[in-house]
Amino acid sequence: MKKGKFITVEGPEGAGKTTIIDMLASNLAKEGYQVLQTREPGGIEIAEQIRSVILDKNNTKMDPRTEALLYAAARRQHLAEKVKPAMDKGYIILCDRFIDSSLAYQGYARGLGIDEVYSINSFAIEGMMPELTLYFDIEPEAGLDRINQHKGREVNRLDLEKLDFHHKVREGYLKLMELYPERIFKIDASGTLEEVYQQAESKLKEII
Ligand SMILES: Nc1ncnc2c1ncn2[C@@H]1O[C@H](COP(=O)(O)OP(=O)(O)OP(=O)(O)O)[C@@H](O)[C@H]1O
Numbered sequence: 001m002k003k004g005k006f007i008t009v010e011g012p013e014g015a016g017k018t019t020i021i022d023m024l025a026s027n028l029a030k031e032g033y034q035v036l037q038t039r040e041p042g043g044i045e046i047a048e049q050i051r052s053v054i055l056d057k058n059n060t061k062m063d064p065r066t067e068a069l070l071y072a073a074a075r076r077q078h079l080a081e082k083v084k085p086a087m088d089k090g091y092i093i094l095c096d097r098f099i100d101s102s103l104a105y106q107g108y109a110r111g112l113g114i115d116e117v118y119s120i121n122s123f124a125i126e127g128m129m130p131e132l133t134l135y136f137d138i139e140p141e142a143g144l145d146r147i148n149q150h151k152g153r154e155v156n157r158l159d160l161e162k163l164d165f166h167h168k169v170r171e172g173y174l175k176l177m178e179l180y181p182e183r184i185f186k187i188d189a190s191g192t193l194e195e196v197y198q199q200a201e202s203k204l205k206e207i208i
Pocket residue numbers: 011012013014015016017018019020146147149150189190191192193194196
């Protein structure tokens with residue numbers, strides 16, 4: 001059976017993930033690769049519906065465990081409906097966020113525990129972990145500055161968390177790098193777009 005490559009991109013708000021995934025996907029497609037660009041939470045109708053519930057600024061009463069379960073539910077549907085079929089067809093899948101977002105945001109920053117959040121996700125993903133995760137590292141202040149300057153970007157419920165929460169998210173990602181050094185590759189996302197792109201492209205090219 002043909003087997004694709006499942007690659008995820010992670011990092012705090014405004015690190016530049018979406019911008020760089022757009023560039024990678026379009027350049028890889030020009031080179032003749034079959035590429036699927038997608039995102040979490042979302043990427044397919046049911047998961048986009050769950051996304052709108054999770055990220056709605058008016059849902060101020062959302063319990064942290066409910067939040068973690070909704071992300072895991074969206075993840076399951078997205079994997080089953082979109083990612084697995086594309087893997088079977090041999091696509092390179094570039095996914096904007098995956099399980100590490102749940103481990104960093106819900107597990108570490110919200111304080112639910114990395115192991116606990118991993119365990120609910122393990123039911124959802126059935127062992128389907130990415131082959132490579134590009135972690136875009138940036139100081140939260142710099143990332144938030146970028147999104148504040150990005151006119152037209154909708155501000156969501158998670159963006160409105162205090163700065164301390166965003167620092168914890170970054171700390172969570174740095175812990176995940178220690179836990180999964182063979183899978184997670186750190187990109188310095190504080191540089192220019194060209195500098196960040198070069199780092200991401202050269203790591204990606206090592207595995208495709
Ligand atoms: N290296 C960079 N230098 C300066 N600006 C950048 C850089 N990368 C991205 N940006 C700009 O920062 C803003 C946020 O970028 P982007 O949406 O790609 O980040 P993101 O990591 O996907 O954010 P989020 O996860 O919060 O949606 C955009 O306006 C983008 O043009």
